[in-house]
Amino acid sequence: MSNTEKLQNILRDIQATRQQLMTTSSQIREFEVTLEALSSHEEGKKVYRQIGALLFEVDNKEDMEDQLKTSITTLKEHLTLLENQDEELKKIYEKTVSEIENND
Numbered sequence: 001m002s003n004t005e006k007l008q009n010i011l012r013d014i015q016a017t018r019q020q021l022m023t024t025s026s027q028i029r030e031f032e033v034t035l036e037a038l039s040s041h042e043e044g045k046k047v048y049r050q051i052g053a054l055l056f057e058v059d060n061k062e063d064m065e066d067q068l069k070t071s072i073t074t075l076k077e078h079l080t081l082l083e084n085q086d087e088e089l090k091k092i093y094e095k096t097v098s099e100i101e102n103n104d
Contacts, residue, residue, distance in 0.1 A: 003100045007093070011093070021083065024078055038064060
C-alpha cells in the first residue's frame with residue numbers, strides 16, 4: 001500500500017469517526033431536550049411516544065424518563081469511545097505524515 005493510500009484510508013476513518021461524533025452528539029441533545037420537556041409536562045396530561053409512523057400513549061411517564069436517561073448515558077459512553085478513537089486516529093495520521101516526510 002502506498003503512502004498516499006495509507007493517508008487516504010486514515011483520513012477516511014477520521015471523517016467517518018467525526019460524522020459519528022456529530023450524529024451521537026445530536027442524538028444526546030435531542031434526548032436531553034425530550035427529557036426536559038417530559039419533566040416539565042403537566043401531570044395528568046397524556047404523553048405519547050412515536051414508534052415508526054405511529055404514536056402510542058405512554059402508560060408510565062417515569063418509565064419513559066428512565067428509558068431516556070438510560071439512552072443518554074449509553075450515548076455518552078459511546079461518544080467517549082468515539083472521542084478516544086478520533087484522538088488515536090489523529091496520532092496515527094500525524095505519525096504517518098512524519099514517517100513520509102522523513103523518508104523523502
